[in-house]
Amino acid sequence: MDEETIVWKGYLACIGEDSCVVQSPWYLGDDCVFGADSDYTTLAIAAIQLLQSKGSQINSINALNDVEASIIFMATGVEVMQTSNDDSEELTANWDLCISDDARVVVCKTDCDVELWEPEGGLEVDEEFHQQITLAWEKECLPEHVSQGAYISEQQYQEGAAARLNLMSQKMDGELIWPPRQMDKKGNLMPQASTSLQEVATIESWTKLAAAGAPSEFSIRAPLLGGITTVFVRFEQGPRGVFLLVDDEDNNPKIGDQVQFAIRRIYAQEAFIRYGLKCQIIRD
Amino acid sequence: MVDVAVIGAGQTKYGNHPLGLKAMWAEAATNAFNSVDNNFEANLVDEAFIGSVAFGGAQLGNTAAILTEHSGMKGCSVRRVENACASSGFALRDAMMAIKSGEADIVVAGGIEKMNDLSAERKRYWLGVSGDTEWERLAGLTFPGTYALMARRHFHEYGSNHDDLVNISVKNHMHGFENEFAHIRKEVSFEKAASGFMVADPLTLYDCCPTSDGASCVILAADHVVREFTDDPIWLKGSGAGSDHLALHDRHSITQMSAPQKAVAQAYKGSGVATTDIDLADVHTCFTIVELMATEDQGFANRGIGGLFARQGRGIRDEGDVAINPSGGLKSKGHPLGATGTGQAVEVFKQLKGTVESARQIRDAKIGLTHNVGGSGATCAVHIFGRDR
Numbered sequence A: 001m002d003e004e005t006i007v008w009k010g011y012l013a014c015i016g017e018d019s020c021v022v023q024s025p026w027y028l029g030d031d032c033v034f035g036a037d038s039d040y041t042t043l044a045i046a047a048i049q050l051l052q053s054k055g056s057q058i059n060s061i062n063a064l065n066d067v068e069a070s071i072i073f074m075a076t077g078v079e080v081m082q083t084s085n086d087d088s089e090e091l092t093a094n095w096d097l098c099i100s101d102d103a104r105v106v107v108c109k110t111d112c113d114v115e116l117w118e119p120e121g122g123l124e125v126d127e128e129f130h131q132q133i134t135l136a137w138e139k140e141c142l143p144e145h146v147s148q149g150a151y152i153s154e155q156q157y158q159e160g161a162a163a164r165l166n167l168m169s170q171k172m173d174g175e176l177i178w179p180p181r182q183m184d185k186k187g188n189l190m191p192q193a194s195t196s197l198q199e200v201a202t203i204e205s206w207t208k209l210a211a212a213g214a215p216s217e218f219s220i221r222a223p224l225l226g227g228i229t230t231v232f233v234r235f236e237q238g239p240r241g242v243f244l245l246v247d248d249e250d251n252n253p254k255i256g257d258q259v260q261f262a263i264r265r266i267y268a269q270e271a272f273i274r275y276g277l278k279c280q281i282i283r284d
Numbered sequence B: 001m002v003d004v005a006v007i008g009a010g011q012t013k014y015g016n017h018p019l020g021l022k023a024m025w026a027e028a029a030t031n032a033f034n035s036v037d038n039n040f041e042a043n044l045v046d047e048a049f050i051g052s053v054a055f056g057g058a059q060l061g062n063t064a065a066i067l068t069e070h071s072g073m074k075g076c077s078v079r080r081v082e083n084a085c086a087s088s089g090f091a092l093r094d095a096m097m098a099i100k101s102g103e104a105d106i107v108v109a110g111g112i113e114k115m116n117d118l119s120a121e122r123k124r125y126w127l128g129v130s131g132d133t134e135w136e137r138l139a140g141l142t143f144p145g146t147y148a149l150m151a152r153r154h155f156h157e158y159g160s161n162h163d164d165l166v167n168i169s170v171k172n173h174m175h176g177f178e179n180e181f182a183h184i185r186k187e188v189s190f191e192k193a194a195s196g197f198m199v200a201d202p203l204t205l206y207d208c209c210p211t212s213d214g215a216s217c218v219i220l221a222a223d224h225v226v227r228e229f230t231d232d233p234i235w236l237k238g239s240g241a242g243s244d245h246l247a248l249h250d251r252h253s254i255t256q257m258s259a260p261q262k263a264v265a266q267a268y269k270g271s272g273v274a275t276t277d278i279d280l281a282d283v284h285t286c287f288t289i290v291e292l293m294a295t296e297d298q299g300f301a302n303r304g305i306g307g308l309f310a311r312q313g314r315g316i317r318d319e320g321d322v323a324i325n326p327s328g329g330l331k332s333k334g335h336p337l338g339a340t341g342t343g344q345a346v347e348v349f350k351q352l353k354g355t356v357e358s359a360r361q362i363r364d365a366k367i368g369l370t371h372n373v374g375g376s377g378a379t380c381a382v383h384i385f386g387r388d389r
Helices: A040-053 A069-076 A127-140 A154-166 B021-035 B063-069 B087-100 B120-126 B133-139 B143-158 B162-177 B190-194 B258-271 B288-297 B306-311 B337-353
Strands: A006-008 A011-015 A019-023 A026-028 A031-033 A060-063 A079-082 A095-099 A104-109 A168-172 A175-177 A200-209 A228-235 A240-244 A258-269 A272-281 B004-011 B047-051 B077-081 B106-113 B198-200 B214-222 B234-243 B280-283 B367-374 B379-386
Touching: A006 A040, A011 A040, A019 A040, A026 A127, A040 A069, A040 A095, A040 A104, A040 A258, A040 A272, A069 A079, A069 A154, A127 A258, A154 A168, A154 A272, A154 B133, A200 A272, A200 B143, A200 B198, A228 B143, A240 A258, A240 A272, A240 B133, B004 B021, B004 B087, B004 B337, B021 B063, B021 B106, B021 B214, B021 B337, B047 B063, B047 B087, B047 B337, B063 B077, B063 B106, B077 B087, B087 B106, B087 B214, B087 B234, B087 B337, B087 B367, B087 B379, B106 B337, B143 B162, B143 B198, B143 B288, B143 B306, B162 B190, B162 B288, B162 B306, B214 B337, B234 B258, B234 B337, B258 B288, B258 B367, B258 B379, B280 B288, B280 B337, B288 B306, B288 B367, B337 B367, B337 B379
Parallel strands: A060 A079, A060 A095, B047 B077, B047 B106, B280 B367
Antiparallel strands: A006 A011, A011 A019, A019 A104, A026 A031, A095 A104, A168 A175, A200 A228, A200 A258, A228 A240, A258 A272, B004 B214, B004 B234, B106 B214, B234 B379, B367 B379
């Protein structure tokens, strides 16, 4: 495995011929810990996407039950064969997703030996903030954490998930349309979303909402984050969209800044986590 | 075609109202009935259209039926009209059409919202429900956020700035200070309004309207029955409405609103009135940037110079220009979502009748306009009223 540390989707990564390691950049002492909106599912997606970007063909992957298989499939097209530690005979895929005790995942071919590497570029996280944001997520993910008004159900979320996780857009009269629409001006059904937008866009406007102004879905975490930042962006192929910033850690956007995208947690209700793309400002 | 007149209009005070839904509506209806020059009885009403978002869900179903039941109109044909903050603007339009169709002679249009009987935490769940929730809420947006995106882009494209918004806020508070029905009767200095805490950058507290309780009620009559109730009706000269994408990212532009543009063009055309004829305009000001954009969309300022219009202090009552929001607008008068549209009509009715508080009476007002926006511009209803038919 190459010892060079790559920054990928806001994470630290190291890639070999048939393997890669992806981990959070945040450290609490010697321990690698999750950032404000990451988990094993978002790390796993980043790892698979890194291998895919280097030409690896991954159809399915063996994984423990700590990841959201449906989200990984919608984001990467890779089927997750979920199993427990005791059921090794159920491992049927040629690739493994291994999860460490800290915020790190390995994706590798089943017969591949992976050497762990010491990444460069780790960042120290504030201990109190880390504890608070971890507790906030625990509270947010409880089944009894429910909406008292505005509500995006799991069904509604799933309907738009392919567009939300993969930027799938509709092609019509030479234009790409995103998010997908149902019918055109003549009343005809629109074509299926089948073309992914390029994951680069330019900020056309932005705002940072104070915690008190943020939607109720973010009411537990927004005070810890000091508010939440939303950017209004235009993709190179034309469509526009609104997105939160990754981790809300680099929240000083400017009109004209270019952004790339990474999948992160958005919020949770009724023990169901809504994942989606967030923007990361491309800094020189 | 039948012409339509406003024969009466009334409202509650906006704000943290001590009364519940039924009593608030009864108060607004009573004020409307009492404003009719000759005797008016509730049981004369043929149809009623009542706008409400049903904020908080207290009476989500059959809202209009329970309100009319408790205000002497039991038995008439009623329905709730919901188009977010433009609910009663559209209720007014529907009421007008009911008369123009020939199916009704006397129709009530009204609106109501009770927003301040919810805990702060529950209230947050009901704010920002009128955008494209699936995409905008998941990006962390409620309406302060969506309008902040518009404001920052307007600054970028046209060189307007936050001071322009501060001028709008100061003017509206000055106007609303004199309005006995206003939620916030407090003048603010430029310095204070400029230094409000940030709600959604670049919008501060003084750019945002309050959440208000309130109800408003307008009584319309067909031309052939008007004289039974008044010799001095206010004529509903024109009405226009439009809609647009809910989500900002689906729109052609986020520095102008196509729904209000369509609505006002339709209203001007139907009424034969030109922009320069308007003496006063009660425009939607849920956030100061909306008024800035409205001055452009309604034709009071050219495209891109809404900021300059505000910077020059234009829109102040009795300064020789169109008076914009002499009621204080949503910023000062308040914004009880479903009640706002017909509340604007109440203001214009009283201004044209010459019955508002003397300090804020527009001199020789003959023609007034209301501009009621739903959500972040997905819906809009515009009406033009005049002393002459």
